[in-house]
Amino acid sequence: MTVAGFTVPRQFSFTNRPYAAVDDATDAPLGLDEIDRRVRWLLDLIGAAQSELVFRLWQPATFDVLAAGRDGQGRKLPMQGHVAAARLGWNPTYPPGVYVPSRVTRVVTAQAVGTLRTLAYRDNAISSLSARFDPVTGRIAAPTTAGECVPAGYARGVVRQLAARSRGTGSGGGPTTCLRITDVQTPPTSAPMARLSAADRQLSQITVTDAVMTLTVKLPTTAAPTGRAHWRRVRLIAAIPPHLHTRAITEWHLPTLVLDHRGVLLRCAATESVRAPDLTSGSTAVGVDWSPATLGAAAIVTERPDGLVSDYRGFTYDDRGLGIKLARLQAEGQHLHRKAARLTRLAATAPPEVRTELEEKIAVLDAHRAAVGVKRGKINRELAFHFARHIVEYAAAAGAAVIGVEDLSTLETRGHGRVNNNRAAQSARRKAVDALAHTAAGVGVTVVSVPARGTSALCPGCNDTLSRPGGYHRAWCARCRVGGNRDHVAGVNLAKRALLGRSRVVRKRGQNPQIRVTEHAPVRQCRDKKSPTPSRPRHRRVRRSVPTATPRAGVNQIRIVPAPRASVWDTVKPAAPSHGVTGSRDVLTSPASAPSAADSMRFK
Template sequence: MAGLMATATCTAFGGVLEGSGERVGRALLFERVGFLAELSRDLTGALVACRWDEASLDVLAAGVDERGEVLPSKGWMALRRLNWPQDVTSRAGVYVSDRVRRGAEEYAARTLRLALHRRTIVTAVLATWPADPRRRSEAEWTALRGLLPAGVSGAEIRNRTRQIRAYQAEHGKLPAGLCVLEGPPQVAPQVLLAAMDRQQVTLQRVDETTARLRVKLPLNAVPASGRDWAWHVIDIRLPGTVTVDAVLHTPTLRPTPQGRIAVGLPHSRPAPPVKASGHTVALGFDWGVNTLLTGVLGRLTGKGPTRRVLTDGRPLVFDATTVSAALHRLRGVREHLAAKRDHYRALADGLGSPHLAWGGEYLDRARVLEVEHGRVCARIRHLNHALAWAAARWAVDQAVALGASVLYLEDLATLEARGHRRGNARLSGQVRGMVAEAIGHLGARAGIAVV
């Protein structure tokens, strides 16, 4: 049986101080996780900014150290092999353990390694910069494709070309590379506990619906010594997607703007093997705007040269019109709130010293609108997630009911809406990536191949 990995988002609402048994409420626990997340972000951001140059990315892309030995796959170990963390220290008077540094270094390594893909595209585009960036000739496309790795879509190439054109228009010359074209990537306040050992974090499953996380958290924003850190025992409620036979892995902690602690909990479970060939019954799905998924069943019949695929032509339709309309309305509300918020901020910035009272009132209104904007964004994310998994569950159930062993999804890697702003919003607002990922996950659990 093959293993199937997934990540569930859980919420921690409170904990207990180990040893004393003191109850730690949700607000206090959120504050202390926030302390750790900010300490980690400071270290990660400083390390990424320190190594955001072409020479450092060259070393990371080569994948070997000064002695010619291959770098470890774990990011924090690779950075320590290169002695990069020595260039970054924590704030003066702040005590941070080696385990916390590991998590920050792992996050920095992942961020820098992700940048290597963008750098490869930018380097290839610059090396084959066309005479007319708006329209490449066939020879220019051939030269560019020869330098790019396999799988790079046309949309990625066009996006990087537009980015370089904008830089050229502003500075009058082409950029030297990615590090000139972009500033250091921004890092989020989150804690990668997977890079730490048992002296900083432990995780065990209590029962079918609960997991217990032990993690050492700072008691204040500026811990001066090890006495300012304490073990917290946090019970996590597991969602129904984490089955009884799932193996839990060390999570990631992330404080959310809504005042909650999001726990990204990776888990794995055995999955039935999926055959790569020999399929005779298949479902094919096409993406749409009004109807999210439209499918048809195909059967492979005959033998030898007479083999062909037959279908009854009856469409299978997942109609998401109602939810799509709600999402479109919420996107309009979100844009309206953002415009009002920015307007009040601009008014406050434009008022001079004689009008400070009015400026403060405008900033208060902007803060209220910012909170409401965050709530609308959270509502959109929730609807997108629910829609994606509902569509995926429907598609896989259709395949199981019809006896299909393989499911085909239309590849829209190069999809770009053009010309109409409303069409752009409807296409970009769809959740096709989430649907495809969910179908792949649920299909693997059901033993159905997904192409």
């Protein structure tokens, strides 16, 4: 338990872009286009070496070593990926004649070992599921030990892979064999990036003074460096985003270098001091329920000496139609994937001239699918932080100390139709939980995960099954005579479970606090106003002065009035205009004339 008034460190991430570059040895200014080329050469070297190393280690023996966590001499493997790779003898190879510093090799091995360690869990799960898989029925047997339990969604995906493999090999009635991840999947491919935090000061270092971040990194001067003279230090200068100027940041961490369509992007991280959360300090909780129709709904429960009370009037988040757009984009991406897979199967047996044409179509489909994925990622992020801001403002106005959200690992989206299942299975909910936890920590509110089973079906007062007199979206309890929107009733149940289980919170590193025990206490309806009145922003109406035309005599005019234009971003403040230099990116700018951080730096 934490003590009120104390502060705790918290890490967060944000993105940044350099507006100037200087050669560290000669102090000569460099153009940003030149920096883009050098960073691309660095990422090409790292990406090729990482792919070659992962492909060479793609065998069951590698995952056996990672699962055991011991090297050849029985010593425990260290947490640092590059140290573990050096102890196991996993070294990348480069093209003949190419010189790469040892610190860059550290970045390669750290990223490769991190990827393989993540897949070690999947290898164990696939081995357990394949041993219990029946090729005849296409089902898996029930687990016998706790170690064999895996999430239901992941199990369904593995069962589909096992069924497709059994059909392809013609072993539909053969005996069950224990498969590994190397038998059912190919080596993964990762986006080109350079995690500078895996190296030391010989490769990169960072300094922050007067709201200006200076990153010194060693970059190659040619695509195939042959010696140390082809690696030179460069200082990348970037402005700190304005929303970080007033925060108590105690440490700045080395960023990750990536390239996008705009050039070099720095994925930075920092540590700040925030107020220590105290779950026992307040007597009010907010419950957030996920909904297929919208992203989520919230309700408030207050603890009094005479019991728990709630007004059963919740707050429904208005996503301005972005949820439907995400569902459409996801369906479009799935359609493109199926079409590309079908063309791939046709190209395997097609004549050479037809195969060339099909491969061109497949490349177009893959590019279109990648663009759809990028668009979904942007909408997910904007929707998640917009939702988090509204929920945190709602909780802060009510004086809540804890926000209870549904545990996403227990959220099953089945039996509600193809459209609703697709809407509920969006990655926006995972991003919304992270954004909500980050935003709530800034005001001293703790986000906890509570069990989701029965929250929409049970009465918060008597714990009996609710009836649906008005359809699926309505709930009513004849005994307690309470009800309303089913999402609001579920929010009351979630807030109740967060209040009752806050003294038995399970904390795991890298995860939000969890409440695993479901307790019941009657929540009676109180007519006192306990929840804030949510704001209802309206769309802006755009008036345009149009010269009136003189109607002709004797003609009946039909007046057509266009509808007012509305934007889904009416509640989002527009970014500050950029004052940077337009034109070629080789034109150097001074710190005073750097582009606005709100335009090029997006907070994560």
